[in-house]
Amino acid sequence: MATKKTKIIKVIKHAKNETKGKLVKWDLSNVYRGLETKDFTDDWKKLEKSIASMDKFFEANGIKKTGKPPAADAKTAAMLAKAVDMFNESIMLYQTIESYIYSFYSTDSYDKLAAKKMSEIEKLSVPIKNLDVLLQGFAGSIGKSIPKLARMNGILKNHEFYLTESAEQSKYLMSEAEERLASELSLSGGQAFSKLQGVVSSQLKVPVAIKDKTETMPIAKVRNLAYDNDEKVRRAAYEAELKGWESVKEPIAAALNGVKGHNITLNIHRGRKNAVQPSLDMNRIDEKVLNALMSAMKESFPEFRRYFRKKASRFGQKSLPWWNLFAPVGKFDKRYTYEEAWKFIVNTFSSFSADLGKFADRAFRNSWIDADPRDGKRGGAFCMEIPKVEESRILCNFDGSFEQVNTIAHELGHAYHTECQKGLTMLQKNTPMALAETASIFCETIVTNAAIKNAGHDEKLAILETQLINASQVIVDIFSRFLFEDEVFKRREKSELSADDFCDIMIDAQKATYGDGLDRKYMHSYMWALKPHYYTPGLAFYNYPYAFGLLFGLGLYKIFEKEGKAFIPKYNELLRYTGQFKAAELTRRFGIDIATPGFWKGSLNIVKAQIDEYVKL
Numbered sequence: 001m002a003t004k005k006t007k008i009i010k011v012i013k014h015a016k017n018e019t020k021g022k023l024v025k026w027d028l029s030n031v032y033r034g035l036e037t038k039d040f041t042d043d044w045k046k047l048e049k050s051i052a053s054m055d056k057f058f059e060a061n062g063i064k065k066t067g068k069p070p071a072a073d074a075k076t077a078a079m080l081a082k083a084v085d086m087f088n089e090s091i092m093l094y095q096t097i098e099s100y101i102y103s104f105y106s107t108d109s110y111d112k113l114a115a116k117k118m119s120e121i122e123k124l125s126v127p128i129k130n131l132d133v134l135l136q137g138f139a140g141s142i143g144k145s146i147p148k149l150a151r152m153n154g155i156l157k158n159h160e161f162y163l164t165e166s167a168e169q170s171k172y173l174m175s176e177a178e179e180r181l182a183s184e185l186s187l188s189g190g191q192a193f194s195k196l197q198g199v200v201s202s203q204l205k206v207p208v209a210i211k212d213k214t215e216t217m218p219i220a221k222v223r224n225l226a227y228d229n230d231e232k233v234r235r236a237a238y239e240a241e242l243k244g245w246e247s248v249k250e251p252i253a254a255a256l257n258g259v260k261g262h263n264i265t266l267n268i269h270r271g272r273k274n275a276v277q278p279s280l281d282m283n284r285i286d287e288k289v290l291n292a293l294m295s296a297m298k299e300s301f302p303e304f305r306r307y308f309r310k311k312a313s314r315f316g317q318k319s320l321p322w323w324n325l326f327a328p329v330g331k332f333d334k335r336y337t338y339e340e341a342w343k344f345i346v347n348t349f350s351s352f353s354a355d356l357g358k359f360a361d362r363a364f365r366n367s368w369i370d371a372d373p374r375d376g377k378r379g380g381a382f383c384m385e386i387p388k389v390e391e392s393r394i395l396c397n398f399d400g401s402f403e404q405v406n407t408i409a410h411e412l413g414h415a416y417h418t419e420c421q422k423g424l425t426m427l428q429k430n431t432p433m434a435l436a437e438t439a440s441i442f443c444e445t446i447v448t449n450a451a452i453k454n455a456g457h458d459e460k461l462a463i464l465e466t467q468l469i470n471a472s473q474v475i476v477d478i479f480s481r482f483l484f485e486d487e488v489f490k491r492r493e494k495s496e497l498s499a500d501d502f503c504d505i506m507i508d509a510q511k512a513t514y515g516d517g518l519d520r521k522y523m524h525s526y527m528w529a530l531k532p533h534y535y536t537p538g539l540a541f542y543n544y545p546y547a548f549g550l551l552f553g554l555g556l557y558k559i560f561e562k563e564g565k566a567f568i569p570k571y572n573e574l575l576r577y578t579g580q581f582k583a584a585e586l587t588r589r590f591g592i593d594i595a596t597p598g599f600w601k602g603s604l605n606i607v608k609a610q611i612d613e614y615v616k617l
Helices: 001-021 038-060 074-105 110-143 143-152 152-159 160-172 176-186 190-202 217-229 231-248 249-269 276-282 286-301 299-316 336-350 356-367 402-420 438-453 459-494 499-517 544-576 583-588 597-614
Strands: 205-210 214-216 382-387 391-395
Touching: 038 074, 038 110, 074 110, 074 143, 074 152, 074 382, 074 438, 074 597, 110 143, 110 160, 110 176, 143 160, 152 160, 152 249, 152 299, 176 438, 190 217, 190 249, 205 231, 205 438, 205 544, 217 231, 217 356, 231 249, 249 459, 249 499, 276 286, 286 299, 286 459, 286 544, 286 597, 299 499, 299 597, 336 402, 336 438, 356 438, 382 402, 391 402, 402 438, 402 544, 438 459, 438 544, 459 499, 459 544, 459 597, 544 597
Parallel strands: none
Antiparallel strands: 205 214, 382 391
C-alpha cells in the first residue's frame, strides 16, 4: 500500500507542474474536434441514417402495438433482436452527440453555435422517442412470449429485463399518433420552458455589497458565498440573491407553470393516477418503498432540528437564518488548490480500492473535469456519460472549499458507476435515478471519513459540519422539495400559479420540514427558481432519489465497514447491474430490504451519531 501511495503522489506532483495551479476546463477532443468538424458531422449523419434505417425496419416488420402478435418463433426472435441492436446504436450515437454539444452549452450559455446545435439535436430526439414508443408497444403485445423468445436469442436474453419492463409500461402509452405529436410538441413546450429557466438562471448577475465595495457577480458565484467564513458576507450574498431571483421571477414562474402543465396533460392522457406514479416507475420502486423511505426521513426531523439549533447557538441565535444554514463551523481554514483536491481524492479513493484510485487519477489527468466558475456557466455540478468513448465528464464550480472537494468526489462516484458498466449496451445501463446516486454518495463518504479520521477538535467539528450540511439538505430540504412539488402539481391541475404562489408554497414546505431549526423571518422563498430538477419535463419528483441515494450509500458503507475488502467485488457487481433489475429485487440479492423503514432508519442512525458528536464538540 505504501508503494502505491508514493506512486500516486508522484503523479500528482508532475501534474501540478503542468497546470501551474490553474483551474482546468474539460477536454473532449478524443470525442470530436469541434461542433462543425468532419468527425462530428459524420457521426451526425450516421445517427440520421441509423434512425431512418430503424424507422424503415420497424415499418417493414410491424414493430408496433398490435392486437395479433406474431408467432413466438426463431424468426420473430431474430427480428426483435435486430430491432434492439439498432435501437442501442441510435441511443449511443444520440447521447454521445448530445453530451458533446452540452459540454459547450452548459459552460457558456452565450455560445450561439452550441445553442443552435442543441436545438437541432433535440429535434432528433423526437423520432427516437417515437421509435421507443413503437418498440414498447410491440413489447406489450408480445409480453407473455418474452421469456420464450429470450431463450431463443442471446441478445434478447441480455435485454429481457428491458423488454419485460417495456411491456409493463406500454399500458401507459397513448396512441401512436398521439405519442408522436407529444414528442414533437415537447420541443416548443416542456423542453422550451426548461431551457428558458436554464438560460435566465445561468445569465443572472447580481450586485453584492461586501466591505463597502459592490461587485456584480454571476448567481452561481453569489450562491457559493453561502459558505464564506464571514457572516456579513453570507448575509449580503443571501439578500442579494433573493433580490436577484425577485428580478427574474416572472419568466421563471412561467417556465415552471409550463413544465408542470406539460407533465399534467400527458399524465392524464396516459392514464396515470397521479404525478408521482411515473416517477416511481422510472425509479423502479413502488409506493411501499417510497413510504418506507419518507416515513423514516420524517421521523428523523427532530434530530436534524437539534443540529440546526446547536449550530444557531454557535452564532448566538435561537434558530438559523438561511444565510447561516451553510456557514462553516470550526476551524478548517484550508482552501484546496485544484491539485491538492486531486491528490487528496486519489489517495483517499485508493485506500478503499486501488482501482477506484487509479480511475479518479485518470479522470483528473485526462481533464474530464470542468472546474472553473465563470459567467455563462451553469451552477451546481453534474456528471455526464460519453458513450462512444465509454468515459464521463464532470462539471463543478470549484472554489477551494472542502465542500467542493466533496462535490468532485461525488461526481467521480457517478463516473465510476459508468466505468463499472463498461461493455454493456445503452439499454442495459439504463439506471433509475434512485440507484444512480449510490456510487456518488459512497465516494463522498469515503472522502469525508478519511478527512475526519485524523482531524483535531476544530477540524473535526468543521468536517462534521460539512457532513451534516449535506445530510440535512438531502433529508430535510429534499423532503421540503417533495412537499413543494406535490402541492404545485395539485394546484397546477386547477390553474396556473403566480410567482408569489410558488414562494408561499416553498415557505410552507420549509416550515413543515425545518421546523424551529430555521428562523422563519429569514427563509428562502426562491428555492423553486434555482433548482433545475423542477424544470425537466418528464422527470417530476427528482428529489427523493437523492435521499434514497444518500441512505442507500450510507447503508452500503456500513456493510463495507463490517466486511472490509471482501465487499468490493460485490459493490462493483451491484453497480454494474443497476440497470437490469427493479430496485427492491437488486438490493435483495445483497441481503437488503428497502421496502421496510428498518434499513433506512439504520442509515439515519449513522447521521444521528454524527449529530450526537457535533452537539458534544
